[in-house]
Amino acid sequence: MSIDLEDIQQTVIYIPYDGDEDVDAPEPPLALPSVPIEADLGNGPQMRFEAYKAAWTQCLERVKVIVAELYSPVVSDVMDRLDNVHSDVLPGLPFPELPVLTITDLSSGSLFLEYLGAQLELESDGEDDVAPMIVHHLYPNDCLNITSAMKNLISGFVDRDKVAPRRRPAASVAPYDLGLLQAWYDAIDIPRPSLAVLLHEFEQFDANVVQDMLYICSLQVARLPLTFILSLSTPSPSSYLQASLARATLALLRVYHFAVPSGPEVLHTVLLKTFFDPTVDLLLLPGPALLEFIENHYLTHAPSLGALLTVLQVAHLKHYSTEPLSLLAHATPRLAPSPTPAELHFLEALLARLHSPDPSATKTPLVWSAHAKSVSVLLQAVDAAREEFARHARRTKLGFQLLTLVVAALRGSASDKTLARWTGPAAVSRALDVDSDGIRGIGNLIRKLSTATLDALLGTLHVYLRDLPHEIRTVEAESTARSQIVSYRNPSGELRGEIAEWLEGYLADLLQPLEDSTPLWGVWYTGLTLFPSELINPALRPSVIAGLSVPRAYAGGGNTSDDDDVDDADDLQALPDTSILFAGYVKAGKLINVYDWFDHFRVVLEGQRAAAKTAQGSAKGKAKATPKGKKVTEDEERWKLAVQARFVRALHELDYLGFIKHTSRGGGGGGRKGEYVLRTVLGVLE
C-alpha cells in the first residue's frame, strides 16, 4: 500500500499500523476496540458489507429523489432568471449592470450546487432552439489574486474550445486579459451562449479580488453577457454583500437573491418520505434513538442535508458492522444441509434468536424442534420473518402517514404543546416505541374538531388511501377503512364521538411497535440502539484528556471496569510513558518544574522496571546470576539514558498535543529559566 503524503487533494490520509519497531518494549498491547462477533459465518463480514451496500444505496437514492423534489422549484426559478437575465433590463439606466445571482444555502453544503450544475448541463445539452448557457465553476483557491482569478475565469471558457488556434504565449494577448475571452466569444457562431460563472463558497474569496473581478467584467458586460452566481452560506445575503463589497462595486451589479429551502420542515419531509412512506421499502429503518439524534444534530449543529446523509451512512455502517445477523437483511444465504462448524455456530445463534423468550408464542417447542432439525426449514423461517417484518413496517408507515394527516388537521384546534408528541418523525417514533401511551388521547382531540374540519380530514384520509398503490390497498384493513370513512362522510354531531373512537382505534391498530413484528426485528430496525455521536461530533479536549489519563478504558470503549480496583501506583506503572507523564502534569501547579516532573517520571519507571524484573525473575528462576561490577554500572548508565530519552519523547508528545507552553529562556526577557514550563490545560479532574 503506497501512501502519498504529498497529495494535497486528500483530506485524510490513513497510515496503517505496521507493528511497533521497538519490539522489546515492555508495554502490553492495548485491547483494540472491536466488537466481538461470536457466532459468524466464514464470509460473514463480506456478506454484511454487501448487505450494507445494498441498504445504503437504496436509502441514498431515495433521499436524492426527495431532495431533488425539494430543490426543483428553486432550481427552476434560478434557471428562469438566468434565461432572461440579460434581456430583462430596465430602460434608462446609466450603465449596463452586471447580473449577479446569490444562492443562499445555510448549510454551506454543495448538494444544491451539484444539483443546479447538473440541471444547467442538462439544459445546455438539450434543446437547440434556446441559446445554451456555459457554466464555469470557480473556487476560492482559484482566485488567490486578481491575475489568477481572471486567468482561471477566462481559461474556464476559452479552453472548452478543443480546436482553438494556437496562441503563442509571448506574442498574443495575456491569458488574464478579458480581451481574450471577448475575442473567443466574438468568434462563436450565433446563437451565442450566455456565460455564467459560479463562485463556490463565496465567503472564502478575497473581497478585493472579487471586487476587481466584478469591475473588470462589468466594463465589458454589454458585449460579453457574463452572469455571476455566488454561493453563500450566510443567513442574510444582502447584508453580507453590503458588508463585504464597497458601494462602488455594488453599484455595478444587479443582484438577485435565491434561498435554498432549509430548516426543520426540510428535515421532516426528508425523513418522513424516506423512512415512513408505505410505498417505499427500505432495508433498514431507524429507531427512535437514531431519529432523535438526527433531529437534534440537524437542529442544533449542522442544518445541512450533507451532514444528514453522513449521519445516516454512519448509522448504516454501524448497524451492519455490529449486528451479526444483519447479513440476512437482504437475502438469506443458501447453506448446505450439513453445515461446517462455523456455520453451525451461526445457525445455533440464529435459532436462539428466533426463539428468544416470547410469551405470546404457544407452539414454540414444536416449531423449535422443526427449525432445529433442518437447515432449510430454519432459513425458510428467516425468509418468512423478513416478509412479516416488511408487511408490519408497511402498516406502521401507513399509520405514520395517516397520523401526520390527522395531526395537520388538529393543528388549528389543539395547542402545539399537546401535538408536539406527534410532530416530527422522531417524536412519533418515540411515542410508539417507548411511551406506553402511543397515540392515546388523540381521539379526544378529534372529538373536539368542528364538523367541517372533521369532514375535510376524512376527505383527505380517503383520498390518501384511494391513491395508494394497489398492493398496499388490498390489505383488508385498508379497504375496510376506506368504506368506513365513506360511511362516515358528512358527519352529524352525534357521529363525531364514534368517528373519533374508530380513528383512534384504527391508528393504534396500524401503529404497532416494530419490535413486535418478529423476533428477528433487529436485522431491519435499529430500535433503541444509540447512535455513536462521538464519531460525528466529538468533544476534542475531554477526549484527549480521557485518552491520556485512562488509555486502556478509553481504547476499550470505556467498559473495562476492573481497572478501577487497581490502586494508583500500580495503575500508573502499567500505563504508557505519555500517560505517566500526564499524571504528573495533572498533579502539578500552574508552572511545572521540569526536573521535578522528570523525577516523578523516573520513579514510576523504576517501579516499572522492578516489577518487570520480578516477573522475569520468577519466570526464569535463578538461572542467571546477577551481573557484576562494570556491567552493572554500564547497565545503569544505559538505563538512565533510556529514561531520559523516554521522558523527552513523552514530553514532546504532550507538547505537540498543545499541553505545554514554554517559558522564555533566561536571556533578556526577564522571564523564568527554561526549567519551567507552563500548563495550558487547568482544572482537569483526576
Add this chain to the structure above:
Amino acid sequence: MNLAHPGYEQLLAEISALVSAHAPPFIYVNDPVSPRNAALVVNSAISSLAQSSDALLRINHAQVNAVACLAPRMLYDTVLNQLAKWEVKWEAGCANWGGDDQRWNDNLDGFLHGLTAVHSFIRRADAAGPSKGKAKQADEDLEDSGQLVIVVERAERLQDQMPDLIVPLARLAELTKLDLSVIFVSDLPWEDMRPPFGACPDPYYVDVLPLSKDALLRRLSSVFEAVSSQSLPAAIAGPYHPSLLRLYQQFLSVLLDSCSLYLQDPNELQYIAAARWPGFVQPVLDDHNHGRQHGDDVDMDADDDASLKPPTEDVRMRLIRIFKPSFQAALQTLYPRFDHAANWAAMNYPEAELLLKPASETHPLPEAGELEADEGRIADLPRMAKFILVAAYLASTNPHISDLRMFGRGTDEKKRKRRARKTAGKSGTAKAPQRVLGPNPFPLDRLIAILGALLEENDVDQRPPAPEYAIPGEYTDMEIARVGIYNTIIELADTCLLHRMSSADKLDGPPNFKCGVSYATASALAQQLDVPLNDLLWDPA
C-alpha cells in the same frame, strides 16, 4: 458634438481644444464626483477628433483602464493594439499587433520601442492611405504626422498595481521623443498620487466641477430622448413615449430638488430616475389605455386621437403630490443598493387606475421609514449558532470584569448585581452605553465560557439524556468542547456574523472575535432561545 454629453460641455470643449492644438504631454483630469463620466467624455472627445475629416488633425488614441490592466504587460499590449487600430482575432490566435516579428510587451524598454514602431507604422499607413491624390501633401506632413493620445482611466489604481509605471507614463513623451500625450483620469487629486522627489513633471490640470442643477436636468432629460428614440414605435404608449418629455422634465426637476442635496453623481441620479419613472408615469398610461378602451366602444374613428397626449397641468401636479415622498425612499434604498432599480421599480408600482379615483382618496406614497436591517433567515440558523451569537453579543457588550457577577452561580442566584446605575452625571458628558459604542473584541475562551454559562442555564432540559455525566455541569462542559461548536464559530466568522479580529495565521493564543449582530437581532435570537438577554446585560437599556 456637444449634444452627446450634455452637462459636460466645458470639459468637452477644453479637451477638444487641448488635443486639437497639440496637447501638453501630460494632462491630469480630476473629477471627484463621477470619474467614470469624465473618462467617457474625454475619450469620446478624443475619438471624435480622431475620426474627424480634418487632415491636419491626425490623432491616434488609446484608452486603458488601470484596474482592468492587471499587469504592465497587459497595459503595453492594450495601448499598442489600440494605437495601431489592431483587432485581436480568435482565429489568428489572438496575436498582438506586430506580434510576428517582435514582442513589445516584456518590459518598459520594449514598450517604448513599440511606441516608436507604432508611430512609424501609422506614418507609413497614412502615407500609403491618401497616396492616390495628395501624396505630395502627405509627404510634407510627415514630420508633423499625428499625435498619440493615451488615456488612463482610474489612474489612482496605478499606485497599487503598477507603482513603477507612474513616472514613465507621466514622462512618456520625453522618453519616446514622440508627439505624445498621456491623460490620467481619476477621482483623486494629483497631489495624493504624485510620486516623491519630483520624479514626475507637473501635469496640465483639468478639474471637473460638479454639475449644476440645470446641467443635471439637461443631462438626464437627454437620456429620455435617447431611450424614446430607440424604444418602441411612437404609436405604442410606453413610459418613454416622446409626448411625455415635458412630464419627465417636471418629474426630474422635483426629483433633483429632493435628492441633489445628498447626491451629485449624475449616474446615481439617473439610476434613481430610471427606477422611479415607470411607476410615476403608470397612472397616465393607465388613464390613456382606459380612455382608449372606452373610446373604442363609442367611436371607431378615434384611432387618430389614440396617440398619447401629454397630461394636463392638473394631472401633473397631482402625480407630483402623490409621488414626491417616494423620491426620498428611492434614494435611501437605491443609493446604498439595498435593492436594484428593476426590482425596486417593480415593488413600488402605484395602485392601478390611480387617476380615476377622486383626489380626496389618493394619498401621497409613504416616505421612507426607518430602514430595517435585513434579518434574512437568521431564524433558520441552528440552535447552537444562535447561542453562540447571543454569547458573542454579551461578550462584546459586557465588560469582562463583570462576567463572574453576571454568570457566576453563587449561593443566592437572585443577587445578580449590576453596576449601580448612577444618576445622570452632574458634570462632564455622560458615558455612552457600550451598545452605542459598538462591540468590543473578546478572546475565544471567553466566548466559550459565556456560552457554557448560557447552555447550563437554558439548554440542559433540551438535550438528550446522558446518564454517563454525573457531575453537575459535566454535560455542558462536554457540549462546549465539541468540534461542532468550533466549526460553527468559524462558519459564523466567515459569514460576518462574528468578526475575526486577529489574523487567521496567528497560532499563538486564542483568536479574538467581535460580535457582528445588532442589539435587535441578538434580542430576537435570545427570545427564540428563551434567554433573558436584558437580565444578562451589564448595562441594559
